[in-house]
Amino acid sequence: MNDQAQSLRRLMSMRASSESDPSSGQTRVITVTSGKGGVGKSNFTLNFALALQARGHKVLIFDADMGLANLDTLMGVSPRYNLYHLLKQNKSIQAIIHECYGGLQFIAGGSGVTELLHLSEQELDIFKREIERLNGVVDFIIFDTGAGLSNETLRFILSADETIIVTTPEPPSITDAYAVMKMVKGLGHEVNFRLVVNRATDLREGTQTADKIRMAAHRFLQTDVPALGYVLDDSNVSKAVKMQKPFTVAYPHSSASRSIANIADRFLSGSTSQPSANAGIKGFLYRMFKRVK
Ligand SMILES: Nc1ncnc2c1ncn2[C@@H]1O[C@H](COP(=O)(O)OP(=O)(O)O)[C@@H](O)[C@H]1O
Numbered sequence: 395m396n397d398q399a400q401s402l403r404r405l406m407s408m409r410a411s412s413e414s415d416p417s418s419g420q421t422r423v424i425t426v427t428s429g430k431g432g433v434g435k436s437n438f439t440l441n442f443a444l445a446l447q448a449r450g451h452k453v454l455i456f457d458a459d460m461g462l463a464n465l466d467t468l469m470g471v472s473p474r475y476n477l478y479h480l481l482k483q484n485k486s487i488q489a490i491i492h493e494c495y496g497g498l499q500f501i502a503g504g505s506g507v508t509e510l511l512h513l514s515e516q517e518l519d520i521f522k523r524e525i526e527r528l529n530g531v532v533d534f535i536i537f538d539t540g541a542g543l544s545n546e547t548l549r550f551i552l553s554a555d556e557t558i559i560v561t562t563p564e565p566p567s568i569t570d571a572y573a574v575m576k577m578v579k580g581l582g583h584e585v586n587f588r589l590v591v592n593r594a595t596d597l598r599e600g601t602q603t604a605d606k607i608r609m610a611a612h613r614f615l616q617t618d619v620p621a622l623g624y625v626l627d628d629s630n631v632s633k634a635v636k637m638q639k640p641f642t643v644a645y646p647h648s649s650a651s652r653s654i655a656n657i658a659d660r661f662l663s664g665s666t667s668q669p670s671a672n673a674g675i676k677g678f679l680y681r682m683f684k685r686v687k
Protein backbone atom coordinates (compact mmCIF):
# COMPACT_ATOMS: atom_id res chain seq x y z
CA MET A 395 0.00 0.00 0.00
CA ASN A 396 2.73 2.33 1.02
CA ASP A 397 4.65 1.28 -2.06
CA GLN A 398 1.67 2.05 -4.21
CA ALA A 399 1.03 5.43 -2.66
CA GLN A 400 4.66 6.29 -3.19
CA SER A 401 4.69 5.32 -6.84
CA LEU A 402 1.41 7.15 -7.40
CA ARG A 403 2.93 10.32 -6.00
CA ARG A 404 6.00 9.77 -8.15
CA LEU A 405 3.94 9.32 -11.28
CA MET A 406 1.80 12.33 -10.59
CA SER A 407 4.71 14.56 -9.73
CA MET A 408 6.51 13.61 -12.92
CA ARG A 409 6.03 16.09 -15.65
CA ALA A 410 6.73 14.89 -19.11
CA SER A 411 9.45 16.97 -20.67
CA SER A 412 7.08 17.44 -23.58
CA GLU A 413 5.18 19.92 -21.44
CA SER A 414 8.10 22.25 -21.62
CA ASP A 415 8.54 21.52 -25.30
CA PRO A 416 5.59 22.97 -27.17
CA SER A 417 6.60 21.21 -30.39
CA SER A 418 5.57 17.80 -29.08
CA GLY A 419 3.22 17.47 -26.12
CA GLN A 420 2.03 13.99 -26.98
CA THR A 421 3.25 10.63 -25.80
CA ARG A 422 4.76 8.76 -28.73
CA VAL A 423 4.23 5.05 -28.94
CA ILE A 424 6.97 3.01 -30.58
CA THR A 425 7.15 -0.70 -31.31
CA VAL A 426 10.51 -2.44 -31.69
CA THR A 427 10.40 -5.68 -33.62
CA SER A 428 12.34 -7.96 -35.97
CA GLY A 429 11.74 -10.86 -38.29
CA LYS A 430 14.31 -13.19 -36.82
CA GLY A 431 14.98 -13.75 -33.13
CA GLY A 432 18.17 -12.90 -31.25
CA VAL A 433 19.07 -9.91 -33.44
CA GLY A 434 19.37 -7.53 -30.48
CA LYS A 435 15.89 -6.01 -30.08
CA SER A 436 15.88 -6.01 -26.30
CA ASN A 437 19.39 -4.61 -25.99
CA PHE A 438 18.50 -1.96 -28.51
CA THR A 439 15.20 -1.06 -26.78
CA LEU A 440 16.80 -0.70 -23.38
CA ASN A 441 19.82 1.31 -24.46
CA PHE A 442 17.91 3.45 -26.93
CA ALA A 443 15.43 4.27 -24.15
CA LEU A 444 18.27 5.26 -21.85
CA ALA A 445 19.74 7.46 -24.58
CA LEU A 446 16.39 9.25 -25.06
CA GLN A 447 16.22 9.69 -21.32
CA ALA A 448 19.73 11.13 -21.22
CA ARG A 449 18.48 13.70 -23.75
CA GLY A 450 15.80 14.90 -21.35
CA HIS A 451 12.84 12.67 -22.16
CA LYS A 452 10.69 10.51 -19.92
CA VAL A 453 10.60 7.00 -21.27
CA LEU A 454 8.70 3.85 -20.43
CA ILE A 455 9.78 0.50 -21.84
CA PHE A 456 7.30 -2.32 -21.96
CA ASP A 457 8.34 -5.93 -22.42
CA ALA A 458 5.74 -7.30 -24.80
CA ASP A 459 7.68 -10.41 -25.77
CA MET A 460 5.61 -13.28 -24.50
CA GLY A 461 7.99 -16.09 -25.27
CA LEU A 462 11.41 -14.72 -24.47
CA ALA A 463 10.81 -11.75 -22.24
CA ASN A 464 14.21 -10.57 -21.10
CA LEU A 465 14.33 -6.85 -20.46
CA ASP A 466 14.21 -7.68 -16.75
CA THR A 467 17.23 -9.97 -17.06
CA LEU A 468 19.15 -7.34 -19.03
CA MET A 469 18.66 -4.92 -16.15
CA GLY A 470 18.99 -7.47 -13.36
CA VAL A 471 15.58 -6.62 -11.92
CA SER A 472 12.58 -8.76 -11.09
CA PRO A 473 9.44 -6.67 -10.78
CA ARG A 474 6.85 -8.05 -8.41
CA TYR A 475 3.90 -7.32 -10.68
CA ASN A 476 3.36 -7.34 -14.42
CA LEU A 477 0.61 -6.61 -16.91
CA TYR A 478 -1.20 -9.76 -15.88
CA HIS A 479 -1.69 -8.34 -12.40
CA LEU A 480 -3.15 -5.16 -13.84
CA LEU A 481 -5.54 -7.05 -16.08
CA LYS A 482 -6.57 -9.80 -13.71
CA GLN A 483 -5.79 -8.68 -10.21
CA ASN A 484 -6.81 -5.05 -10.13
CA LYS A 485 -3.31 -3.69 -9.78
CA SER A 486 -2.95 -0.09 -10.87
CA ILE A 487 -0.58 1.08 -13.58
CA GLN A 488 1.56 2.65 -10.86
CA ALA A 489 1.85 -0.67 -9.08
CA ILE A 490 3.16 -2.51 -12.12
CA ILE A 491 5.70 0.14 -13.16
CA HIS A 492 9.20 -0.63 -12.02
CA GLU A 493 11.57 2.30 -11.87
CA CYS A 494 15.08 1.56 -13.10
CA TYR A 495 18.17 3.45 -14.20
CA GLY A 496 17.86 7.18 -13.73
CA GLY A 497 14.07 7.01 -13.61
CA LEU A 498 13.54 4.77 -16.63
CA GLN A 499 10.07 3.26 -16.27
CA PHE A 500 9.63 -0.42 -16.95
CA ILE A 501 6.59 -2.64 -17.30
CA ALA A 502 6.90 -6.39 -17.70
CA GLY A 503 4.19 -7.87 -19.90
CA GLY A 504 4.35 -11.41 -18.60
CA SER A 505 1.42 -13.58 -19.57
CA GLY A 506 -0.67 -10.43 -19.71
CA VAL A 507 0.42 -9.86 -23.30
CA THR A 508 -1.66 -12.76 -24.64
CA GLU A 509 -4.52 -11.84 -22.36
CA LEU A 510 -4.65 -8.45 -24.08
CA LEU A 511 -6.31 -9.90 -27.13
CA HIS A 512 -8.97 -11.71 -25.12
CA LEU A 513 -10.18 -9.15 -22.65
CA SER A 514 -13.72 -8.87 -21.43
CA GLU A 515 -15.44 -5.53 -21.91
CA GLN A 516 -14.81 -4.62 -18.29
CA GLU A 517 -11.14 -5.63 -18.34
CA LEU A 518 -10.66 -3.64 -21.52
CA ASP A 519 -12.10 -0.55 -19.88
CA ILE A 520 -9.75 -0.95 -16.94
CA PHE A 521 -6.76 -1.43 -19.21
CA LYS A 522 -7.58 1.67 -21.25
CA ARG A 523 -8.18 3.76 -18.18
CA GLU A 524 -4.88 2.73 -16.59
CA ILE A 525 -2.79 3.16 -19.75
CA GLU A 526 -4.30 6.58 -20.41
CA ARG A 527 -2.88 7.70 -17.10
CA LEU A 528 0.51 7.70 -18.78
CA ASN A 529 -0.63 10.28 -21.30
CA GLY A 530 1.58 13.31 -21.06
CA VAL A 531 3.45 11.73 -18.14
CA VAL A 532 5.93 9.93 -20.36
CA ASP A 533 7.21 11.20 -23.70
CA PHE A 534 7.83 7.77 -25.17
CA ILE A 535 6.41 4.31 -24.63
CA ILE A 536 8.56 1.68 -26.31
CA PHE A 537 7.26 -1.86 -26.74
CA ASP A 538 9.89 -4.56 -27.09
CA THR A 539 8.14 -7.37 -28.96
CA GLY A 540 8.94 -10.92 -29.92
CA ALA A 541 10.42 -11.93 -33.26
CA GLY A 542 8.28 -13.07 -36.14
CA LEU A 543 4.70 -12.22 -36.52
CA SER A 544 2.50 -13.48 -33.74
CA ASN A 545 -0.98 -11.97 -33.47
CA GLU A 546 0.15 -10.01 -30.45
CA THR A 547 3.25 -8.56 -32.11
CA LEU A 548 1.30 -7.69 -35.23
CA ARG A 549 -1.19 -5.79 -33.12
CA PHE A 550 1.59 -3.75 -31.51
CA ILE A 551 3.07 -2.97 -34.94
CA LEU A 552 -0.26 -1.84 -36.35
CA SER A 553 -1.13 0.24 -33.29
CA ALA A 554 2.07 2.17 -32.59
CA ASP A 555 2.93 5.55 -34.08
CA GLU A 556 6.02 3.98 -35.56
CA THR A 557 7.80 0.66 -35.66
CA ILE A 558 11.54 0.22 -35.49
CA ILE A 559 12.57 -2.95 -37.21
CA VAL A 560 15.90 -4.38 -36.12
CA THR A 561 18.01 -6.56 -38.37
CA THR A 562 21.59 -7.74 -38.48
CA PRO A 563 23.58 -7.76 -41.74
CA GLU A 564 23.09 -11.54 -42.04
CA PRO A 565 20.89 -12.58 -44.97
CA PRO A 566 18.35 -14.61 -42.93
CA SER A 567 17.79 -11.62 -40.67
CA ILE A 568 17.41 -9.27 -43.65
CA THR A 569 14.99 -11.64 -45.39
CA ASP A 570 12.87 -11.97 -42.28
CA ALA A 571 12.81 -8.22 -41.65
CA TYR A 572 11.59 -7.76 -45.19
CA ALA A 573 9.00 -10.52 -44.67
CA VAL A 574 7.53 -8.65 -41.69
CA MET A 575 7.09 -5.50 -43.77
CA LYS A 576 5.65 -7.48 -46.63
CA MET A 577 3.15 -9.19 -44.37
CA VAL A 578 2.00 -5.89 -42.88
CA LYS A 579 1.72 -4.34 -46.32
CA GLY A 580 -0.17 -7.41 -47.55
CA LEU A 581 -2.74 -6.84 -44.83
CA GLY A 582 -3.36 -3.43 -46.35
CA HIS A 583 -1.86 -1.38 -43.52
CA GLU A 584 0.42 1.61 -43.72
CA VAL A 585 3.00 1.48 -40.96
CA ASN A 586 5.82 3.95 -40.30
CA PHE A 587 8.76 1.59 -40.35
CA ARG A 588 12.27 2.71 -39.46
CA LEU A 589 15.28 0.49 -39.74
CA VAL A 590 18.13 -0.22 -37.35
CA VAL A 591 21.00 -2.44 -38.46
CA ASN A 592 22.49 -4.09 -35.41
CA ARG A 593 25.88 -5.82 -35.17
CA ALA A 594 27.35 -4.13 -38.23
CA THR A 595 31.11 -4.67 -38.65
CA ASP A 596 31.59 -1.12 -39.87
CA LEU A 597 29.83 1.88 -41.38
CA ARG A 598 29.97 0.36 -44.84
CA GLU A 599 28.25 -2.85 -43.82
CA GLY A 600 25.63 -0.93 -41.85
CA THR A 601 24.86 1.34 -44.78
CA GLN A 602 24.83 -1.42 -47.35
CA THR A 603 22.45 -3.54 -45.30
CA ALA A 604 20.08 -0.63 -44.81
CA ASP A 605 20.24 0.24 -48.51
CA LYS A 606 19.41 -3.31 -49.54
CA ILE A 607 16.27 -3.37 -47.42
CA ARG A 608 15.24 0.14 -48.37
CA MET A 609 15.56 -0.57 -52.04
CA ALA A 610 13.63 -3.85 -51.85
CA ALA A 611 10.87 -2.24 -49.77
CA HIS A 612 10.69 0.68 -52.14
CA ARG A 613 10.61 -1.41 -55.26
CA PHE A 614 8.38 -4.31 -54.23
CA LEU A 615 6.29 -2.89 -51.41
CA GLN A 616 6.17 0.77 -52.44
CA THR A 617 7.15 1.48 -48.84
CA ASP A 618 9.72 3.96 -47.62
CA VAL A 619 11.83 2.56 -44.78
CA PRO A 620 14.22 5.26 -43.60
CA ALA A 621 17.25 3.98 -41.71
CA LEU A 622 17.77 5.31 -38.19
CA GLY A 623 21.31 4.02 -38.25
CA TYR A 624 23.43 1.07 -37.25
CA VAL A 625 24.90 -0.35 -34.05
CA LEU A 626 28.39 -1.75 -34.33
CA ASP A 627 29.11 -5.31 -33.37
CA ASP A 628 30.87 -4.94 -30.04
CA SER A 629 31.98 -7.58 -27.53
CA ASN A 630 31.12 -5.16 -24.71
CA VAL A 631 27.44 -5.85 -25.40
CA SER A 632 27.78 -9.48 -24.44
CA LYS A 633 29.93 -8.56 -21.43
CA ALA A 634 27.27 -6.13 -20.22
CA VAL A 635 24.52 -8.72 -20.76
CA LYS A 636 26.44 -11.10 -18.50
CA MET A 637 26.75 -8.36 -15.89
CA GLN A 638 23.00 -7.73 -16.24
CA LYS A 639 23.61 -4.06 -16.95
CA PRO A 640 22.66 -2.01 -20.01
CA PHE A 641 25.78 -1.70 -22.17
CA THR A 642 25.44 2.08 -22.33
CA VAL A 643 25.67 2.08 -18.53
CA ALA A 644 28.44 -0.51 -18.16
CA TYR A 645 30.48 0.72 -21.16
CA PRO A 646 29.38 4.25 -21.99
CA HIS A 647 32.37 4.88 -24.26
CA SER A 648 32.17 1.63 -26.22
CA SER A 649 31.52 1.70 -29.94
CA ALA A 650 28.04 0.17 -29.42
CA SER A 651 27.18 2.96 -26.97
CA ARG A 652 28.36 5.61 -29.41
CA SER A 653 26.20 4.02 -32.10
CA ILE A 654 23.15 4.22 -29.86
CA ALA A 655 23.85 7.89 -29.13
CA ASN A 656 23.96 8.63 -32.86
CA ILE A 657 20.68 6.81 -33.41
CA ALA A 658 18.98 8.68 -30.58
CA ASP A 659 20.18 12.02 -31.99
CA ARG A 660 18.95 11.13 -35.44
CA PHE A 661 15.65 9.86 -34.07
CA LEU A 662 15.01 13.05 -32.12
CA SER A 663 16.08 15.35 -34.92
CA GLY A 664 13.55 13.68 -37.19
CA SER A 665 10.77 13.94 -34.62
CA THR A 666 9.18 17.14 -35.70
CA SER A 667 5.99 15.54 -36.89
CA GLN A 668 2.92 17.49 -35.87
CA PRO A 669 0.81 15.93 -33.14
CA SER A 670 -2.22 14.35 -34.77
CA ALA A 671 -5.53 13.12 -33.44
CA ASN A 672 -4.61 9.56 -34.34
CA ALA A 673 -1.25 9.57 -32.61
CA GLY A 674 -0.23 8.95 -29.03
CA ILE A 675 -1.84 6.74 -26.43
CA LYS A 676 -5.43 7.36 -27.50
CA GLY A 677 -4.67 6.46 -31.10
CA PHE A 678 -2.71 3.44 -29.94
CA LEU A 679 -5.57 2.14 -27.81
CA TYR A 680 -8.06 2.77 -30.58
CA ARG A 681 -6.06 0.82 -33.14
CA MET A 682 -5.12 -1.90 -30.68
CA PHE A 683 -8.70 -2.75 -29.86
CA LYS A 684 -10.87 -1.60 -32.70
CA ARG A 685 -10.62 -5.00 -34.38
CA VAL A 686 -11.02 -7.01 -31.20
CA LYS A 687 -14.68 -6.52 -30.57
N1 LIG B 1 25.66 -4.70 -31.07
C1 LIG B 1 25.95 -5.93 -30.60
N2 LIG B 1 27.24 -6.37 -30.60
C2 LIG B 1 27.54 -7.62 -30.15
N3 LIG B 1 26.63 -8.48 -29.69
C3 LIG B 1 25.34 -8.11 -29.66
C4 LIG B 1 24.91 -6.82 -30.11
N4 LIG B 1 23.57 -6.74 -29.96
C5 LIG B 1 23.17 -7.92 -29.45
N5 LIG B 1 24.22 -8.76 -29.27
C6 LIG B 1 24.18 -10.14 -28.75
O1 LIG B 1 22.96 -10.73 -29.11
C7 LIG B 1 22.31 -11.29 -27.97
C8 LIG B 1 20.82 -11.21 -28.13
O2 LIG B 1 20.39 -9.88 -27.97
P1 LIG B 1 18.87 -9.54 -27.54
O3 LIG B 1 18.83 -8.07 -27.39
O4 LIG B 1 18.46 -10.37 -26.39
O5 LIG B 1 18.10 -10.00 -28.86
P2 LIG B 1 16.52 -10.15 -29.12
O6 LIG B 1 15.81 -9.31 -28.13
O7 LIG B 1 16.32 -9.68 -30.53
O8 LIG B 1 16.19 -11.61 -28.98
C9 LIG B 1 22.87 -10.50 -26.80
O9 LIG B 1 22.83 -11.23 -25.61
C10 LIG B 1 24.29 -10.18 -27.22
O10 LIG B 1 25.14 -11.24 -26.87
Ligand SMILES: [Mg+2]
Nearest residue numbers: 435436459464
Ligand atom coordinates in the same frame (compact mmCIF):
# COMPACT_ATOMS: atom_id res chain seq x y z
MG1 LIG C 1 14.29 -9.82 -26.74
